[in-house]
Amino acid sequence: MTKTIETISRPSLLRHLAVIVYDLLLLASVLLFAAAIAVGLNAVVTDGQAITAGNPFFFIYLLGVSFLFYGWFWTHGGQTLGMRTWKVFLRSNNLHSVTWRQAFLRFTTALPSWLALGIGFWWQWFCKGKKSWPDLISNTYLQHDKNSIVKPLSRLS
DSSP, X not given: OXXXXXXXXXXXXHHHHHHHHHHHHHHHXXXXXXXXXXXXXXXXXXXXXXXXXXXXXXXXXXXXHHHHHHHHHHHTTSOOHHHXXXXXXXXXXXXXXXXXXXXXXXXXXXXXXXXXXXXXXXXXXTSTTOOOHHHHHHTEEEEEOTTOOXXXXXXXX
């Protein structure tokens, strides 16, 4: 029996929140490392001047690092480390791998969803298709697979 997108098991609210918290902890460490690199390079290039508060280039740099973090995981297996732990998968509606374009659309839609008090994510529990704004815009969906076995990462590619 082939599962349709409508019959696939969605992650519960608690599972979804657990994935978000787990991934935010990982992202925070990645951003600290990226910021340290930027501050070090800035000190070399500008003879020790600090990066000013509200520097738009630094903010865009950190957004880019954040996108690369999520985008790489989503396009290489459909799972971040938090998603892997909680057995949640990001799938494309066309049943192919998630593309970089879809990852970009998902990431850029998630930002306003959170800025609007999370309404873009709460949307999935109130709309008929059970999809959040990032799901709708990027043509992807989250799936919880209770029967998946978390295998160790064999290689990073």
